Amino acid sequence: MDDLFFTGGVFGGTRGARVVPLEKGVFPLDHECELQKKDYLNCQKTSGHQSETCREFSKKYLQCRMEK
Numbered sequence: 001m002d003d004l005f006f007t008g009g010v011f012g013g014t015r016g017a018r019v020v021p022l023e024k025g026v027f028p029l030d031h032e033c034e035l036q037k038k039d040y041l042n043c044q045k046t047s048g049h050q051s052e053t054c055r056e057f058s059k060k061y062l063q064c065r066m067e068k
Helices: 034-046 051-067
Strands: none
16 A cells, blocks of 8 residues: 555656646637637727626627537
């Protein structure tokens, strides 16, 4: 039982393993709703980041993501 702690920890993970982040654009959602995302971000930028004025764009973007 003591070998468990030396071979990878209590949960079986490897200690000291280097975590590598995913490459940008690997998820389908990164590309599927690009137009809705641009519209929403554009609205945020032009409205001074007032979320209330961009609610319609936010809904369209989130709806697109839920459909994919």
